[in-house]
Amino acid sequence: MPHSKGDLFVISAPSGAGKSTLCQMLLQRMDGLAFSVSHTTRSPRPGEVDGRDYHFVSSKEFEDMVARDEFLEWARVHDNLYGTARSQVMDQLSRGIDVILDIDVQGAAQVRKRFPTAISIFILPPSWQALEERLLKRGSESRERIALRLRNAMQEMESVSSYDYTVVNDILDDAFRSLSSIIGSVRLKTPRVLASVDLSLLNLPADAWFL
Ligand code: ADP
Numbered sequence: 425m426p427h428s429k430g431d432l433f434v435i436s437a438p439s440g441a442g443k444s445t446l447c448q449m450l451l452q453r454m455d456g457l458a459f460s461v462s463h464t465t466r467s468p469r470p471g472e473v474d475g476r477d478y479h480f481v482s483s484k485e486f487e488d489m490v491a492r493d494e495f496l497e498w499a500r501v502h503d504n505l506y507g508t509a510r511s512q513v514m515d516q517l518s519r520g521i522d523v524i525l526d527i528d529v530q531g532a533a534q535v536r537k538r539f540p541t542a543i544s545i546f547i548l549p550p551s552w553q554a555l556e557e558r559l560l561k562r563g564s565e566s567r568e569r570i571a572l573r574l575r576n577a578m579q580e581m582e583s584v585s586s587y588d589y590t591v592v593n594d595i596l597d598d599a600f601r602s603l604s605s606i607i608g609s610v611r612l613k614t615p616r617v618l619a620s621v622d623l624s625l626l627n628l629p630a631d632a633w634f635l
């Protein structure tokens with residue numbers, strides 16, 4: 425069957441593994457890729473911009489969206505609500521743009537059920553020590569909240585085997601190269617390539633190559 429739309433990439437990782445950093449690199453360096461900006465009830469971190477990093481909404485606004493069934497998936501993560509609005513993602517996919525969802529393991533499980541063709545990627549830190557150091561270095565959370573994120577990380581890592589691909593983010597540039605090769609290889613799948621070539625190329629007579 426001809427492939428006429430973009431692919432959906434689901435990226436999950438324990439908080440601090442470097443997922444946002446890697447997603448930013450992908451968006452800056454690869455064409456035809458869009459990031460789905462989630463809705464969340466958590467407060468913005470210094471430097472985060474409403475509409476770019478997240479749509480920051482109140483609990484009431486979030487619950488109203490749930491009631492109107494506007495989310496493709498949503499979940500409670502580290503005591504806050506996070507969700508992916510369906511309309512923007514569907515619109516981009518239908519225009520042939522690949523979409524990245526940076527979502528937690530609960531959201532990824534929901535997407536896998538609804539979109540069996542979605543490609544899921546898990547990002548692992550090289551060690552617990554590195555994960556803790558990165559959370560401390562980011563400096564965006566109190567020690568208490570970092571402890572909560574580390575506890576959740578243990579649970580999240582148990583889901584790694586449900587993902588299609590795993591990338592260990594030790595050296596940032598190597599992890600970026602691995603991620604971009606995964607996306608690059610999905611783009612080379614036969615149905616996708618056939619959707620973009622001149623199909624008359626494939627209608628040559630059987631002996632054409634010997635002329
Ligand atoms: P996440 O989005 O997974 O919570 P971030 O992308 O915010 O994580 O990264 C957490 C911190 O770790 C940031 O300060 C970031 O600059 C740093 N970081 C990300 N990848 C690496 C890496 N490969 N080596 C060292 N530090 C990294």
Ligand code: 5GP
Binds near residue numbers: 529
């Ligand atoms: P943070 O608060 O560090 O930005 O994100 C915390 C966690 O929430 C991360 O694991 C991130 O992937 C996840 N997350 C962000 N947006 C969404 C979303 O729309 N849905 C779900 N299920 N998780 C999300």
